Amino acid sequence: MPVIQVRPSRNPRWQQKGGWEVFEAEGVCPVWCGENARQNALDYAQQRMGYGRCDIQVLDESWNVVEMITNEDLKPVV
Structure with missing residues (x-):
């Protein structure tokens, strides 16, 4: 099953x-910056998830998986 990762950027340009x-x-690999960057990236990944079966992995600063989101975890869009 395909996996989408939401993670802090390691590119120095985006890290700062x-x-x-x-x-x-x-x-x-689109990038979001600013105080709402994590949530905006997660919203985008969830929207992309709606196009087919996949999982979302949310990673921390060390790129360890801290959360898994599956299609079953999302509420249907009405």
């Missing part, structure tokens, strides 16, 4: 801006 990235596949 508090960047969070959503890694879907090689070359597909």
Whole structure:
């Protein structure tokens, strides 16, 4: 099953801006910056999850998985 990762950016350019990235596949990794960056990245990943079966892994600063979100965890969009 495909996995989308929501994780703090390791790119120095985005780290200094508090960047969070959503890694879907090689070359597909949008970045959000600012005080709401983590939540914005998570919202985007959940929206992308709606297009097919996949899981979301939320990683911490050390890139350890701290949360798993599956399709079953999300409420249906009405």
